[in-house]
Amino acid sequence: MFTINDASKRTNLPVKTIRYYDEVGLVSATGRTPAGYRLYDDRSCQKLGFVQRARQFNFSIEECRELLSLYEDHGRPSREVKKITLSKLELLQRQLDDLTTLTLELKTLANQCTGDDRPDCPILNAFSAPPVKTAS
Amino acid sequence: MFTINDASKRTNLPVKTIRYYDEVGLVSATGRTPAGYRLYDDRSCQKLGFVQRARQFNFSIEECRELLSLYEDHGRPSREVKKITLSKLELLQRQLDDLTTLTLELKTLANQCTGDDRPDCPILNAFSAPPVKTAS
DNA sequence: ATAAAGCCTCCAGTAACAGGAGGGTCAACC
DNA sequence: GGTTGACCCTCCTGTTACTGGAGGCTTTAT
Known part of the structure; x- marks a missing residue:
């Protein structure tokens, strides 16, 4: 113990x-x-x-609880574990895609910004106006 | 109003x-x-x-607060905005790397799992033992 | 007049802990 | 036998950025 x-x-x-x-x-x-x-x-x-x-x-934690009970149950079919894993993978993939898009867009903005003493800043400009939505 | x-x-x-x-x-x-x-x-x-x-x-929210005050202050240097953005980018990149690694590992495990009625499951096996650390 | 929609404040809950207060316990050392 | 120091306990608060709901006004439309 x-x-x-x-x-x-x-x-x-x-x-x-x-x-x-x-x-x-x-x-x-x-x-x-x-x-x-x-x-x-x-x-x-x-x-x-x-x-x-x-x-x-x-x-x-809740998923761990589920996995743990499957882990404990030696007769469980591996199908169940795989199901949980695949749905988790799906979520991860979506997060990954979002994060990738985000990073790219932000990188573009950062590159456009001179980063000097001048007040003009493409980053703030991008944030201050809606992106695609063209006001007509 | x-x-x-x-x-x-x-x-x-x-x-x-x-x-x-x-x-x-x-x-x-x-x-x-x-x-x-x-x-x-x-x-x-x-x-x-x-x-x-x-x-x-x-x-x-706190970063938004900072950006907002820079946004409000028309004399601010773009340097400051860029600084915040770059450090945010660094964080994003790290999250991205972690998530990528995670996804790959999990995918490998899922592929190895038959996902049928049999109880043997490589996913649970991987979780039940420390990964690299070889016990000698 | 009344019903529906909209507004308010306050309270609780979310995820997964971390930090800290206040206090008991255990082992070692002198 | 006393005392330090390391551990252990419970309970409370705080974190992030909201969301949902209760209970109760106000406004708008019919």
């Missing part, structure tokens, strides 16, 4: 985060000492590590 | 959001009717539109 600090070191998760996961019932502590200290065993440390990696893949 | 609803239509911002911008002092209402209804003039509508577009470019 490990203290929360040990579990933290094993999983690279901050102590605060582990407490939070316990609180929201994502990964509960295995038990408590008489003094009320949280205790974690190998299995729960493994689950914490699982969540840590899934979180790095941008899965939300 | 426009009601908050008119301002909303002119700027494509939800009424709630306009109220929020007033509350946090980003774009204050020009005045109030005797009954307490917010009023907006052309100028404040323009500022709302400015913020709306800057927000689309992922500028935070």
Whole structure:
């Protein structure tokens, strides 16, 4: 059995985060000492590590909860996991596209801006008027 | 002078959001009717539109506040605006890189997963063990 | 006159924690 | 046996940028 600090070191998760996961019932502590200290065993440390990696893949807490229950259920079909993953991928792709467009547009604006002492600024000009919508 | 609803239509911002911008002092209402209804003039509508577009470019409220004050100050050097924009671009680029890596990794995992009735799932396997770190 | 639409304020909730106050616990050292 | 220092606990607040809703006026249209 490990203290929360040990579990933290094993999983690279901050102590605060582990407490939070316990609180929201994502990964509960295995038990408590008489003094009320949280205790974690190998299995729960493994689950914490699982969540840590899934979180790095941008899965939300709720999605982690779902993945965790599939992870726990050894008879589950891989179809379900793949479904969750694919819908997450779709979301990521959309975010990626948005961010790419954004970056390009902003780069263009920054390039057009002289960045000197003069007050004329294409960036502010672009922000002060609607883009495409031509007022007639 | 426009009601908050008119301002909303002119700027494509939800009424709630306009109220929020007033509350946090980003774009204050020009005045109030005797009954307490917010009023907006052309100028404040323009500022709302400015913020709306800057927000689309992922500028935070605080950054919008800064840009807005530069926008209002007609003697400001474009250097300052460019500085803010470039640092924002840097952040965007980092987000973009992270998201790209993430998407690629997740895609690889999804491709390896059969997604059928069998319980074996490379996605969960990848999450249940540390990635590169080879235990020896 | 009344109903619908619009406006107001205030409160709660969102995601996923982080920081800090205030206080108990444990191990080691002198 | 006392005391430091490292840990642990709970509870509260703050973060970002809003959104939704309750409860209650005001305005507009019929």
